[in-house]
Amino acid sequence: MLATLVIVFREVFEAGLIVGIVLSATRGMARRGLWVAYGVAAGVLGASLVAGFAGEIAAWFEGAGQELFTAGILLLAVVMLSWHNAWMASHGRALARQIRQVGAAVVAGERPPAALAIVCGVAVLREGSEVVLFLYGIAASGGSSAPGMIAGGALGLLAGGLVSAVMYLGLLTIPTRYLFSVTSTLITLLAAGLAAQAVAFVQQAGYGERMTGTVWDSSWLISDDSLPGRLLHTLIGYTSEPSWAQLLVYILTIGMILGSMRLVRWRNDTALRH
């Protein structure tokens, strides 16, 4: 039961952090709860499918299917996060002003954040498939009694959900004026972290195995397996032993997102002047 609790908590917490960021980044937008719920539901369905066909997926691309599949969904999330930030660069200020005027009420007329629904789906799919595979393994081996597994799973889900909710509530205390700057920064770092993770999977699949040397080793300070390590890994893509390729892609992703946000703002400003 304890093993189930730990694994379920960990994965729910990791997916929940991302959902929390998405919820705070879409504050005030119409039907955002529904879209996030769609994303999470699609993620749960996808997780079951991915877990069910894990053997088949692994066999794709001469045994590199799992890595390329994971890299693919990570890069999809990176694109969606970048798109959202570019969109916020042009709509964020007006949105924040409207939220201040009408309080916490929903701002009418803003389109649903479809891009971030996909991000929620990807987060749940990725962590959820690990949970399903793990639970299925326990159920199949009969190593743990069914009530123990259900209790552990439920407690893990609850605890993971609670910690994510606390973080979301913390983000909500940020004054509206700064909210979207904070969430844009969080999303930029999140995207960079996911891109860097994708690099490791692509290289593991046997492509572009360059710059694989380790830049630093901070495992003595924060290990990837510790709770702070996992928190930072999910939020900003922290890893205690990154490769040069990961570091390069991390920096490039941040540059690309900040560049596109600046471009959008600049185009908006020139459009206003004319």
Added chain:
Amino acid sequence: MRDDASPLCRGGAIGLVLVGLCVSGPSIADEPVQINVTLKDHRFEPAEIHVPTGKPTVLFVTNEDATSEEFDSTALRVEKVIVGGHYATIRLRPLSPGRYPFMGEYHAGTAQGVVIAE
């Protein structure tokens, strides 16, 4: 299942590889060393894997348990699910001398191992 490839296919594939190796000649030395690892009762065998430094290596991990396992290593930058009863190839980059721990994340209590590059 994929593992049930017909002997004819397998024989053909092996033959093709052999021909390829003969034709490619000198590059044989560049082929990564393959090391077989078995996962049974949530333990790796061997749990201590010695690899030469500076050369790519491939771990061929067979999961003999009925349950899935996630091969996980921060130091090796590997995260790969190995479905119960299946196998997986895990590519290791050319390593500098040192110890690179790995574990089976679903059964971290017993499934522990280390790659030693020397």
